[in-house]
Each structure stands twice: as structure tokens, then as C-alpha cells.
Amino acid sequence: MYAAHPLPTAALHQRINDWYAWHGRDLPWRARDAGPWGVYLSEVMAQQTPLSRVEPVWREWLQRWPTPAALAAAAPGDAVRAWGRLGYPRRALRLHEAATIMVERHGGAVPDTSEELLALPGVGAYTAAAVACFAFGLPEVVVDTNVRRVLARLIEGSAQSSRATPSRAESEFAARAMPRERHTATVWNVAVMELGALVCVARGPRCGQCPVADLCAWNLAGRPAYDGPARRGQTWKGTDRQVRGELLRRLRDRHHALTLRELRDAGPQDVQVLRCLDSLVADGLVEPLTGGRFQLPS
DNA sequence: GAAGCGTGGGC
């Protein structure tokens, strides 16, 4: 994949970066005063979560816990509760763990290299690169779902939007596709993401507004439909996922420990509710108390 | 590499 395709030229870099200068959103974590901690929080919250839902929670967290030390001093259950309905609540727990590590090993600061960032819980290749780039101005290779889709269409001419982890070929191509100059490269990272988020969207791309539509291999090929293997949709109704969500919702909404009797209606079958409760305890999202009661971790 | 992990909006 990508091997036979030409790299973006400096002119193409310029067009996308210029488009971003005009059309990029003023997201709060893009403000100069957001700081590395603000950027870090935003990147974790945005994992698999629409930004419109992230923004209010991000403001709340930053006001309540303006530094890693402030979050580390809180109970993990407070983080889980303040996470609200963002989804994947293990992220809240990992943010709390990461804040603790920042205090213990990094002087209370967000580490400023992708290697150290990658070592934090809940931080993978994307988040490490994004924080290094957006918080510290390092020209890391940022590859998220938007970047993958834009490059696949623009360069390769394919409609593929696989949900798997980026392949080695994709990451290597993304690296070669970046501008060489450092500042241009850091803008490019956010600009391509933004293009994917606003124009080159998964369904119903707005090619009429795209600054590089005339160069886009996919557009020039007539925007062929995806023809790869079918992607497996996530099942939801009746899954452990749903029941875990219902259990946590109950524990978030009530500010005291709950009994099994109060939790059993989280799912249709007691055996499933118990299994999910066990898995939540194993994940550290729920704390069992004596007397068969449960609460968010203290 | 695949599967599991939340939640809700849009088409």
C-alpha cells in the first residue's frame, strides 16, 4: 500500500495548511493558554468520542483539576464520576493513574517527549504523538482516523476506512508525507486532521469545499465506493458493554454505596449483572465493600 | 491481529 504513490508536494502542504489557517476551528485546547495538561486531557477525552461532547467535560475537568497534581490528589472515583457519559470510562481511571505518574516521576508536569508519553497508561501511538506535537511543537507523525482517511483518498485513491490500528505501511507513508520544516510539519498534522473532520468526512465528504479536490486521487477516480471486506458492526443490545454502562451509570448518579438489589436491574439476567460487576471490579472502576455493597473507587 | 471496551448523534 502506498509504495507506488507520489508524496505530497510543498505546494500541497501549503494549500492544506492555508485552508486550516482560514477554516480551522477555535477549539479551546488549541488556545495558547491551554497548556500541555489541557492538551493532554483533550486528546484522551477525544479518543473515539465526538468533540462536541468532549468540550463541556474538558472545561469542567480543567477548572476542577487544573494540574496533574490536583487530579492525582482526588479519588479515582471522582474522576470516573466527572467523566460522566463520555464513554469508555477506563480512560478516566487511566488519566488519574497518569496524573499520579506525572507527579511521581515528572515533577508534576506532562512529559515532553513521545517516548515518555507513550509510557503513560491510556496513551498509545496516536495520543503520544498528538500531545508531543500540539502541546510541545514537536514534528511527530500524528496518525488518527482522519489522517488515515484523508491520505487514503488523496494519495491512494481508495475509500478504505479500516478501523484497525494503522498498518506499518500507513504510518511510514504518513511520516514521509509530512513537510520537512518543523513548524510547517506541526501545522500540517492538525490541518490534515481538521480537513478530515470538517470536509473529508467519512460519509458525505464535501469535496466542493476541499482545497485539494483537484489533486485528490479518489475524487479524480470518481469517488469509488469502498469495496473491501465488510466491517463488523459493534453489537450493543444485551451485551456486557451495555450492562457495564448501566451499572456505572447507577453508581455515578448515586453518591453512596449501592447494594446488589439496587444494581440488579442494570441488566435482564442476574448472572450477567454479576459477571459485569466482577469485571468492573477487576478493572478498578468499582470498589466492593463489605456487606455486598459497591461504590466508585475511593 | 482480533476482540472488547461506552455513548449518543446523524442520516
Place this chain on the structure above:
DNA sequence: TGCCCAAGCTT
């Protein structure tokens, strides 16, 4: 209405 999708990570 149901399905797809959203700044992924971990096991």
C-alpha cells in the same frame, strides 16, 4: 429505524 461513526488503547 437501524446502522455507521467518532482525535484509540489494551490484552
